[in-house]
Amino acid sequence: MLSGNNQTEVVEKYLDMTFEEASNQQPPILFASFGSAKDPLYNKHHPGKSTLTVITLVNYEWFAPWEKERPLHRGDDYEALKNAFGHQMLQWTLKHFPQLEDKVEHFEVGSPLSNNYYIGSDRGEIYGMDHNKGRFTPEMIAKIRSQSDVPGLFFAGHDVITAGIAGALVGGITCASAILKRRIYAEMLKYKAKLWLKNNFFGVGKTK
Numbered sequence: 001m002l003s004g005n006n007q008t009e010v011v012e013k014y015l016d017m018t019f020e021e022a023s024n025q026q027p028p029i030l031f032a033s034f035g036s037a038k039d040p041l042y043n044k045h046h047p048g049k050s051t052l053t054v055i056t057l058v059n060y061e062w063f064a065p066w067e068k069e070r071p072l073h074r075g076d077d078y079e080a081l082k083n084a085f086g087h088q089m090l091q092w093t094l095k096h097f098p099q100l101e102d103k104v105e106h107f108e109v110g111s112p113l114s115n116n117y118y119i120g121s122d123r124g125e126i127y128g129m130d131h132n133k134g135r136f137t138p139e140m141i142a143k144i145r146s147q148s149d150v151p152g153l154f155f156a157g158h159d160v161i162t163a164g165i166a167g168a169l170v171g172g173i174t175c176a177s178a179i180l181k182r183r184i185y186a187e188m189l190k191y192k193a194k195l196w197l198k199n200n201f202f203g204v205g206k207t208k
Contacts (some may be wrong), residue, residue: 001030001031001032001092001096003026003027003028004029007029009127010028010029011028011029011030011057013028014027014028015058015059016059017059019059019062019063021083022058022059022062022085023081023084023085023088024088025078025088026051026084026088026091027056027057027058027088027089028057028094029055029056029057030054030056030089030092030093031052031055031056032052032053032054032055032096032097033036033052033053034050034051035051035052035053036049037050052093052100054089054090054093055126056085056089058085058111058112058124060112060123060124062081063078063082063111063112063113063124066078066113067113067116071113071117074113076144078111082109082110082111083109085109085111086107086109089109090104090107093121102149106137111124112124112125123182127158127164128157128158129144129159129162130161131162131163136162143158144159145160145174145178146160146171146174146177146178146179147178148174154175154178154179155171155175156168156173156174156175156176158171159171159172159173161174170185172175173185173188175180
């Protein structure tokens with residue numbers, strides 16, 4: 001979900017705000033995912049329940065004053081700031097999914113400091129390496145690849161390709177290709193074409 005057409009301008013303006021200003025503003029961007037909807041067995045184990053994850057971006061400096069504090073011991077000011085951002089995110093989400101308005105039973109907010117603690121980030125990153133322009137130069141792409149200079153050491157995941165689930169998936173395919181010394185992606189495309197031909201031509205006229 002985007003808050004404007006000129007996303008670069010909107011994001012830069014938001015990140016330049018003080019944390020007091022930003023915590024009372026609608027975030028410039030939201031990513032919402034209903035993870036439970038992707039699990040075919042979820043309704044069987046948790047009937048009548050659903051989960052929703054919402055992600056946005058913030059300026060790390062807004063939370064930096066508490067980075068040396070322990071989780072659950074950062075104090076009321078930190079909790080108030082974190083929950084203020086969470087409230088803005090929730091309200092925007094409910095604007096797009098109004099049917100959820102009276103169905104929220106549990107609401108929990110994380111911050112960049114949560115990422116530092118639970119997944120070992122440096123400044124709250126959720127997608128590993130910084131994906132700036134320098135990350136995608138030919139020189140950097142040549143350095144960051146599945147096959148390392150150490151015999152038997154290979155790399156997979158989104159840092160090999162690009163951010164996100166799709167990047168992690170392709171990173172896994174690239175790693176498998178390096179280990180097996182095969183062009184796995186090309187083989188997959190060939191197999192996909194073979195299935196398409198089978199289903200759309202060779203299967204025509206067949207009866208059950």
